[in-house]
Amino acid sequence: MTKKALVVDNDFFFVEFLTELLEQREYEVIKAYDGKEGISKLEEGLVDIIFVDLIMPKIDGRQFIQFTRKKYPDGRFPIVTHSGSIIEQLDKLKEIGADYFIAKGPLEKMTNQINELLDRIQKQPYPPPPGEDLFEPENIFPRQDTAKLIEALNFHRGINDCIGVGFIVVDRDTKIMSVNALALDLLEEPMEEILNQPVLSIFSKEERSVVIGTLKGIAQKPDQKRLSFSATIKSKNIMTIVSPLVISDKVAGWILVLEDMEQWEGQA
Numbered sequence: 626m627t628k629k630a631l632v633v634d635n636d637f638f639f640v641e642f643l644t645e646l647l648e649q650r651e652y653e654v655i656k657a658y659d660g661k662e663g664i665s666k667l668e669e670g671l672v673d674i675i676f677v678d679l680i681m682p683k684i685d686g687r688q689f690i691q692f693t694r695k696k697y698p699d700g701r702f703p704i705v706t707h708s709g710s711i712i713e714q715l716d717k718l719k720e721i722g723a724d725y726f727i728a729k730g731p732l733e734k735m736t737n738q739i740n741e742l743l744d745r746i747q748k749q750p751y752p753p754p755p756g757e758d759l760f761e762p763e764n765i766f767p768r769q770d771t772a773k774l775i776e777a778l779n780f781h782r783g784i785n786d787c788i789g790v791g792f793i794v795v796d797r798d799t800k801i802m803s804v805n806a807l808a809l810d811l812l813e814e815p816m817e818e819i820l821n822q823p824v825l826s827i828f829s830k831e832e833r834s835v836v837i838g839t840l841k842g843i844a845q846k847p848d849q850k851r852l853s854f855s856a857t858i859k860s861k862n863i864m865t866i867v868s869p870l871v872i873s874d875k876v877a878g879w880i881l882v883l884e885d886m887e888q889w890e891g892q893a
Contacts, residue, residue, distance in 0.1 A: 629670075631655045633663035633689060634678040634707070642732055643676055643707075646739055660684030661802055664692060664821040672702060674746065679708035679721070683802045684820065690722045695817040701751045705742065724753045791883035794870060795824045799840065802878070811883050813859045824881065832856045839867050840879055847876050855886070862886045 630652040632643045637658070644654045655672065657663035661683040667675075675693070679686035690704055706723035725742060727735065745753075785792075791808030793801055804812075804819050812819065812827055824840075825833045832854075839852045847869035856863050864886050870878040 627651070627653045628674075629653045629655060629672040631657065631663065631666055631672045631675045631677075633657045633660060633666075633676065633681070633686070635659050635681045636678070639678075639707075639729070642735075643739070646736065646743075650743055660686060660689035660692075661796065661800070661821055663689050667693065667697075668821075671697065671700060673750075674702055675704045677704065677706055677723075679706055683796065687721060688803070688820065692817050692820050694722055695815065703746055703751055703753060724751075793824065793827075793881040793883070795840075795879040795881060797876075797878050799824050808883055811858065811861065811863060811885060824879075827858060828856055836865075839865075843867050843869050843879060844876055847871060858883075 628651065630647045632640050632647070632654055634640050634643075635658050640656050640658070644656065647654050652673070655666050657666045659681045660677070663675075663677065664684065677686045677689055681689075684692075686706060686708070690706070693700070693704065703724040704722070705725040705727060706721060707727040707729055727738060727742070729735065785803075785805045788805060788807070791811045792805055793808055794803040796802050800821050801819055801824055802821075804816065809816060809819065814827075819827070825836055828836050835854050835856075839854055842852055843849060851866055851868045853864060853866045856865055862885070864884045866882040866884075868880045868882070869876045870880050
């Protein structure tokens with residue numbers, strides 16, 4: 626039976642590099658260029674191994690790994706994180722949730738490391754042996770710019786988790802790219818059941834036409850900045866405020882802010 630590998634990375638050339646190595650070992654390689662596409666590919670069928678970058682647009686590597694672990698708790702496939710920021714996060718690797726970590730470096734050195742890793746996995750597919758999870762090229766040191774980028778990303782994750790409203794980030798195809806903790810509480814759903822699902826799925830059938838009209842209204846006239854409507858979600862009266870997600874002067878999706886109106890009334 627053909628082994629399958631899923632490679633998730635927004636770097637086209639690195640995807641091709643990994644694909645060549647894996648195909649030499651007779652893997653069928655499934656390619657995805659961000660975490661959102663990776664989730665879609667994974668939902669089409671499980672694989673034998675996953676390679677995933679950490680820093681990607683839309684759904685990043687951390688979210689992808691978290692989703693995979695929760696969605697497929699019995700999945701006995703190793704997850705390998707490869708990233709140019711591994712060295713700057715050595716004290717945080719356990720929080721990421723992968724089985725193996727490969728620091729990106731010169732491709733000729735990475736070729737040997739990846740082949741060594743695949744040899745180990747062939748001998749002991751899952752779980753990985755303790756203390757044998759990190760592969761890093763020699764003469765690579767922490768970089769100040771990368772460390773600052775990681776610090777900025779962690780800062781924004783902290784804001785997302787602590788902000789006093791629920792919010793959902795929706796892609797142009799109307800699928801959910803990000804959702805914060807308070808929104809999950811309001812929806813009473815775990816993250817793995819929400820991420821990459823159509824945003825319409827969180828609303829009742831009777832309210833979906835209003836949602837579609839609001840999304841269209843924002844997309845057609847993003848200068849409006851916001852439109853709102855009231856919806857009933859899990860028996861709660863939720864005020865939903867929709868704003869355009871603008872990146873590089875283009876509408877890339879929507880941001881939905883969710884507020885429990887009964888909770889506000891109780892605090893008034």
